[in-house]
Amino acid sequence: MFAASGQIATTENLVRAIWELLAAKIGADRLYRLRLAEDPTLSVEYFGP
Amino acid sequence: VTAFALTRRYHFSAGHQLASPALDDVENARVYGQCYRPHGHNYFVEVTVSGALDPATGFSADLGELDGVVQRVLLDRVDHYDLSSAVPELDGVVTTGENLARTFWDWLAPALPAGSLRRVAVVETAKNTFEYFGDHPPGRPWETR
Numbered sequence A: 001m002f003a004a005s006g007q008i009a010t011t012e013n014l015v016r017a018i019w020e021l022l023a024a025k026i027g028a029d030r031l032y033r034l035r036l037a038e039d040p041t042l043s044v045e046y047f048g049p
Numbered sequence B: 001v002t003a004f005a006l007t008r009r010y011h012f013s014a015g016h017q018l019a020s021p022a023l024d025d026v027e028n029a030r031v032y033g034q035c036y037r038p039h040g041h042n043y044f045v046e047v048t049v050s051g052a053l054d055p056a057t058g059f060s061a062d063l064g065e066l067d068g069v070v071q072r073v074l075l076d077r078v079d080h081y082d083l084s085s086a087v088p089e090l091d092g093v094v095t096t097g098e099n100l101a102r103t104f105w106d107w108l109a110p111a112l113p114a115g116s117l118r119r120v121a122v123v124e125t126a127k128n129t130f131e132y133f134g135d136h137p138p139g140r141p142w143e144t145r
Helices: A011-026 B025-036 B063-078 B097-111
Strands: A034-039 A042-046 B004-016 B039-051 B117-123 B129-132
Touching (some): A011 A042, B004 B063, B097 B129
Antiparallel strands (some): A034 A042, A042 B004, B039 B117, B117 B129
């Protein structure tokens, strides 16, 4: 999926992609924050576009 | 404006003792309880920075730069030291979690890209975490900046 879209699978790009998958299913207005932890020392939060 | 908030977790070990120079022995023992005795913690420090996504790299922050800054201005100063006696930059600071979080913020903010620091959290024990947000209340990165 990422290779095909030309995106690099950074935590930032992944959390945004997961956001888009979830928003399509449950509605963007119901999503407030998404936090993706890559490992116990690194996480990225995304709040939507 | 789309923004990401990246949080990195660091660890250091240090000793300290909570005592106010304004109080006598009895009062310090009453206010600080068992923390008036010299003791130590395995601290964790969470540093959160916000930034826009660089479409070329997919990064919102330079992780190598962040690690380097935290190592230099924070961890190198405190790791395996007695915070109450062996860290000149903490002279006069009662090293409560609140004071440490604010002091660490003051060390980190000028060393990081301008305006990027969002939050410093000092995890003193499994039960106690102290968060500091600078002049900005907690919230979405772009709403409070």
